[in-house]
Amino acid sequence: MSESRSAGTVRRPALRDVAREAGVSEGAVSKVIRNAYGVSPAMRARVEQAIDKLGYRPRTAARAMRGRSFTLGFETPHIGNDLHTLVIEGAAEQLDGSPYQLVIVPGMGRLGAKEILDALVDRQVDGIIAIASEVETEWIEKLARHTPVVILGRHDQSERFDTIINDDVAGTDLVMDHLLGLGHTRIAHLTISSPSAMTPHVFRQTTYVQRMEAAGLSPVVTQARASERGAYEAAVGLLSGPERPTAIFAGHDSLAIGVLRAVADAGLDASEVSVVGYDNIELARHPLVSLTTVDQCGDEAGRVAIQLLMERIEGRTVARHECFTPTLCVRRSSGPAPS
Amino acid sequence: MSESRSAGTVRRPALRDVAREAGVSEGAVSKVIRNAYGVSPAMRARVEQAIDKLGYRPRTAARAMRGRSFTLGFETPHIGNDLHTLVIEGAAEQLDGSPYQLVIVPGMGRLGAKEILDALVDRQVDGIIAIASEVETEWIEKLARHTPVVILGRHDQSERFDTIINDDVAGTDLVMDHLLGLGHTRIAHLTISSPSAMTPHVFRQTTYVQRMEAAGLSPVVTQARASERGAYEAAVGLLSGPERPTAIFAGHDSLAIGVLRAVADAGLDASEVSVVGYDNIELARHPLVSLTTVDQCGDEAGRVAIQLLMERIEGRTVARHECFTPTLCVRRSSGPAPS
């Protein structure tokens, strides 16, 4: 009947081939691979045997055209960020054994968040986990109209998409309690230059200022380019000034690492200048660094992000906003204020 | 004629909608978005205007069904690996401005290389960059029959897929020249447990042994679990033994970091025990760590990987195997042998 294709099986088998092999209809095969209702055990067995024999795997693109791509997307400005790595770890754990796959489109400083998100939408992912700190709320809301979205670390709560944040006020309070308790009075804060509103850095800075003023101290906020090097340069300036701070609270660990370098270069150590970071990246716990910092449990955030997306995929329409409480990890980079 | 859909534009516009809006055929629109031959300037203008107006973006899934997904896949056992991050950085740079996107499917210790590669094939990526050190050559060759593949760090050269490696013999020679030149005689090598054949670690170890024997010295190879902690524990053993080595060459930087920790914990420093790593991860250059190590220029590898894939996509069928020559970065973790 059908012409035999003698050229060999160059082409990946399609559902049609499985159906032919098993002597059933395509619809039946589709039901089997989806575990759908309405297939007799006998037919299921036949089909599964044919699937094995041919090594059949459904193509995501074809499925996507009919609704689901079984793909979730993660947007990150730059992989290599330890906190995001931890989030991805948690997400992967939560996804273990599910038919969904997580894919990451890395920006690497070349693609903006919008471009990445567009790329994910083009690929019709079934849900998106994003940082997108520079993207306007309205833009994300438009995105969330057709694709479930969870944004990490954004403090504004939209009705349209879910968010997961860390309590940055509580985290900063932990830091300030710690430093003030150690007797520090000249505490400087190093943050990234021009952070977007509603981002964690703004909350940390604001809380820092409030706590300083509440303690009757003068806040000193220094901005640095968001890199270890930028922090290094800014810290060199801080340390060479007339009123050298006895403690520096950095907006995140990468900055803190730069500060530590400046401290070491200036021939100082933790007994003279305490340094505290935020994020608890892997490097922070290394004994050669031993940075006091705030832990945000990114893996838990990753797990919850997946759960939130799954709920959305299964029909939830009202937004959820999760907030985690951070903890302080005291290490050797901070100590009593010098007397 | 056609019933008006009053429900609003919930649906993302399709090519058909653009065609209708511009009053041209679908084929014409397709040609415009692909910059294909045979469209008059006037038509192009009309179509582009319609595209802008509707905010049209082609769906990757539909394109994939016709041949290309404009997606390249990266398989990594675990993101967070600095070397791979560097490779991705190079790849992203090379891809800048092209219509192709790079997506990463992270294993995170839960997905094996084969599962990840299958996931990429399911998504019909147009090319794959992979590590896949644990996957049999035949398996990869079968994969490469339908999808261009570049494997990083695999020393066996297949006819079917491209490879990019670093000259691990030359790299190890650099390390040994350095340590022997500093007068070290008790040099231990720490490597990961049971590395697969043809992987970089095997070559480093073999070269180490040859160089030791050539110098009339006794090689000491210790295996550790492939983690900073595993290396720490192994190094503690090495350092507490009767014949303490004066230098430890670790198979890669993560191991070396663990060794450094053990050295510090034992109250020793670089004047007593030199430590050398391999990879030049970011942490290695930090002044608090300052690890002597071998740089593999992963970003260049990433750029070349993309080039190789593009060549394949454009028709090349004969395999290419690129080899890069590493360089030694001498830092403070290594010094003259104690007298």
Added chain:
DNA sequence: TTGAAAGCGTTACCAG
């Protein structure tokens, strides 16, 4: 329980 057929959004081929 099973099969047939329509349709998802593109591309590529072929007439006009």
Added chain:
DNA sequence: CTGGTAACGCTTTCAA
């Protein structure tokens, strides 16, 4: 240069 049309591989009605 332009428009129609047949795929691509899957899911999902709807009949039998």
